[in-house]
Amino acid sequence: MDTVNDYRTGFVTLAGRTNVGKSTLLNRLVGHKVAAVTPRPQTTRRRIVGIRTDERAQIILIDTPGLHQPRGEMSRRMVETARRCLAEGEALVAVLAANAPLGGEDRALLDNVAALGRPVVAAINKIDLVGRERLMPLIAAVHALIPAAEIVPVSALKDDNIGELARVVAAMLPVGPPLMPGDEYTDQTERMLAEELVREKIFLAMREEIPFSTAARVEEFIDEPERNLTKIHALIIVERESHKGMVIGAAGRQLKAIGTAARLELEDMLGRRVFLELHVKVEKNWTSDPRKLKELGL
Ligand SMILES: Nc1nc2c(ncn2[C@@H]2O[C@H](COP(=O)(O)OP(=O)(O)OP(=O)(O)O)[C@@H](O)[C@H]2O)c(=O)[nH]1
Ligand SMILES: [Mg+2]
Structure with missing residues (x-):
């Protein structure tokens, strides 16, 4: 060929x-x-x-x-x-x-x-x-x-x-030259990848309806190349006050576990150290609010 x-x-x-x-x-x-x-x-x-x-x-x-x-x-x-x-x-x-x-x-x-x-x-x-x-x-x-x-x-x-x-x-594809640079593998920014990873860890950790009504949003993503470090601040958005408590868990253990799992994978993905700060925020009924959904890219 x-x-x-x-x-x-x-x-x-x-x-x-x-x-x-x-x-x-x-x-x-x-x-x-x-x-x-x-x-x-x-x-x-x-x-x-x-x-x-x-x-x-x-x-x-x-x-x-x-x-x-x-x-x-x-x-x-x-x-x-x-x-x-x-x-x-x-x-x-x-x-x-x-x-x-x-x-x-x-x-x-x-x-x-x-x-x-x-x-x-x-x-x-x-x-x-x-x-x-x-x-x-x-x-x-x-x-x-x-x-x-x-x-x-x-x-x-x-x-x-x-x-x-x-x-x-x-x-099945048309003949033609590549449309993207050969080393590019996604349209997702590092921020978006971080959001997906945090959300994945919530889906894996939490039961029942919590995953379906939880989102993650990166608020700050700061690279410090001289320290080989990326600082990420992300919000975990839940729909109800009761969900907030469950995501945080007794003595903050659940949230800590979610954060550790996400950080380890992010470090692997980004090839540098990651400082990941997570906060849980209630945004009442966000899954049925068109404006909030749009803000989250949904
Ligand atoms: N045994 C087995 N499990 C698989 C295979 N492919 C995916 N899974 C599992 O199936 C589950 C769903 O995988 P996903 O890739 O999230 O499925 P999806 O179709 O993207 O799901 P949605 O995004 O929710 O629509 C995960 O637990 C995967 O590990 C496979 O080839 N064999
Ligand atoms: Mg999928």
Whole structure:
């Protein structure tokens, strides 16, 4: 193959039901952590771009919030964001999970992407959780629903068949030179990455509805290169007074644990020491307030 004349570049949207592993797949394809990953549904709230550049193609991936039945203003906006992103992709990756039967959301998604008439890959993720006897009927069912789609079984978690997925996706993109510098891998600023990481640690630490009604906002991000240090002040925004107490925890232990987990990963990501200061602030019913949602980029 002529690597100069056959170079391919384009935008590819990752879409799917919540929790199927879209963000894990994004991080794996990009080779860096750019999106938060948790076992809880509705982790991703906004459009996140990750870029995979190799000698044959530059795939500009758009991770999206999971498709679900919206409850309230924030989740309505999340689903709307996901829908808008679908229209942006020159090719689409419909992400499905191998360990669950095809549900209504999956079928609706496959219908939607088929109607868009763009090249589609159905990535069946989490194949590490099932045997052939469950995978084969699922592949057949997906094929019956969307015969034009390429079907690629993967495990984002175990890094299984990811190179094949990248090859199939790249082949669907238009020929053209890279659109982004080769060393750029996301559209997220370091501040945004820090917000996502703090929020991820809250999702991992807290139970019940708290993660769904909590956001993180970086108030200050100060680099001190001479000390190889970054000082970050972030607010954890909760919806109710009672949630504030739970996030802080007895003697501040919960908040401390969240802060330590986020700081360690931030230090790794930024390659320097991080001083992370977290405060919890109540903003009553922010998840249903359009103005507050907008302030948070949602
Ligand atoms: N066993 C297994 N688990 C996986 C795989 N990929 C993702 N997961 C897990 O599935 C859960 C959800 O992963 P995410 O990447 O956050 O899923 P998502 O589709 O982005 O979810 P939302 O952003 O909430 O819509 C996490 O606990 C992941 O570790 C996989 O290939 N195998
Ligand atoms: Mg996600």
